[in-house]
Amino acid sequence: MNDLQLLRYSRQILLPEVDIAGQERLINSKVLIVGLGGLGSPVALYLAAAGVGELHLADHDRVDVSNLQRQVVHQEASLDQLKVESAAQRLKQLNPAIKIVMHNHLLEGDAMLKAVEAVDLVCDCSDRFSTRFAINRASQAAKKPSVFGAAIRFSGQMSVFDPGLATSPCYACIYDENSDDAELSCSESGVLSPLVGVVGSLQAVEALKVLGGFGEPAIGKLLTYDGLRSEMRNLKLQKDPFCSCCSNHA
Template identity: 50%
Template sequence: MNDDQLLRYSRHILLPQIGIKGQEALIRSHVLLIGAGGLGSPIALYLAASGVGKLTICDSDKVDLTNLQRQIAHSTDRIDTPKSISARKTLAGINPEVNVIALNERLDESRLLQLVMDADVVVDASDNFPTRHAINRVCVLRKKPLVSGAAVRFDGQVAVFDLRHAHSPCYHCLFPASGEDQDTRCAVMGVFAPLVGIIGCVQAAETLKTLLDIGQTLNNRLLLLDGLSMEWRSIRLNKDPVCKVCGTGASIGEPMSEIRHMTATPCAGPPNIPSGRA
């Protein structure tokens, strides 16, 4: 690191769990962030500020006036600007050393497979279950750690699925694609503005811990927040041995359909936890 970097990241370097070696590891790292909205905004801001060297942001949506109540990476003068481009401009003002790749595109199977392969950690800040399941499938296939979050109304959740480990459950173990849960979108249900900041910050923290291999991540756990009472619950997760994605009944080789909603408002709410999955 040069002198400017030593000053910029000095508060990280003072932490014995990080130090110079850890900060250099962050500078060499690559995170794939899918979604640049309510959750994606604080995730991107803190990853860039922390010195993650390369950050690929995927989002095919544009900034809308209704986004500005909670999506802090964007501003009024950027309405109708692609969210990935808007986020890149904001991050450049925070830390110009970070290489931000802004992808304003819908991702098909081959593209997602390519992007996940090149990343050290994948962060899901998308807003619908088909997209989340598609990301999960590719992370299982590529054995990449996945940091997942969701928020709607006053309820939020975060989990880490470290798919480098055979014992780790995947997103499908917790929320099977064949389940009856429906997307509950903030456009209909509403979302408390600070909630996405809280959940997004937890996702950023879990991403950094995973990159640095420090502490205890949320792998094998689901963290739930009731924003009205400000009470947290941590639920132990178990791998489903017959999961169709990561278990003995896996059909991961089947073709995935095109991911059509890489949008930026991650407000598909936490669904009911299926019995036997937690």
């Protein structure tokens, strides 16, 4: 690290769990963020601010006025702009030293696998079951950890999946692959603006822990947050020995 980086990240370096070695790991890390909406906005902003060296942004949508209520990486001047371009501009303003790779198309099949293979970790900030299962399959195939987040109405969830650990469950251990994408629609169900900030910030914390090699990532745990009742629960997850994706019987 140079002197400017030592000063910029000094508050993190002061943490004994992070130190200079942990910060250097962050600077040398690559993260794929799938979805630059409500969850992807705080994830991208905090990972950029924390010094993650290379962010790969994936989203094929454009900024709409209804997004601005919660997708804080975008602004009114970004309306009708591709979300990856809008987010890239904001992140470069925040931290010019980071490198950004943009995927402005829907990642599917081999394209998803190649995108996951190119990074160290995936942040699943999507809002479709089909995309989440595609991310999960690619993460399992590439042996790359993923940080999952979901938020709708007043409720949120977050977990970490690590294919490198034999005991780690995956997304398909918990959720039915036949789930309907329509169930996740914020346009139909609504979502409280700061709720996505809470869940996205938790995702960013977990991503930094995995990349920096400190703390205990939320592997084998499902963190749930109920904003209406101000309740946060930590549920233990078990690997499904007959999981269609990660078990030996797949």
